[in-house]
Amino acid sequence: MIRRIPRNNPVTKTLLRPLAAALCLALLPVIAAAQGAEIAFGNVEQDPSQPVEVTAESLSVDQDDGTAIFTGDVLIVQGEMRLAAPKVEVFYDEAGNRIQRLKASGGVTLVSGDDAAEAANADYSVESGTIFMQGDVLLMQGQSTLTADRMTVDTRDGTARMEGRVRTVLQSND
8 A cells, every 4th residue: 555645744845855856866867868969169260251172081072063072181270179080081062162061071060169079971161160960979168078879060150969879978066
């Protein structure tokens, strides 16, 4: 037989409320996984109009489709942001003057300020300042880590949105 405990009972205040709060904290990663998680990313807002510097072991250019493929320890630098990958394909506008998009693959690392993210692939739209990372995304911010299937970084306002099986471990402050 189950007995109902009255609300004004001291047991309710001393045991059930902390238990309910702990349950809510335990469910935060589940809630984040269901809805996605929006977080800050990087120390500074990135200006997508800044020049993009690319360093690599080799370069292959296709004049017909307006692409360039950098391979071997590729490092892309734009302002405070760093992106590294084994292979990066660069897509230019029709005139061939401006970079429109960068597509990195083979294991990508993105660093902005003290924040770093890793994923299998990344697609950076330079004009919009949006970086879409997918495939076992790992985000490291100080002592905190988050994982997800996908992450979209808005470099203009310094935020990121993680989606698809978002997971984190919450540390208590002892």
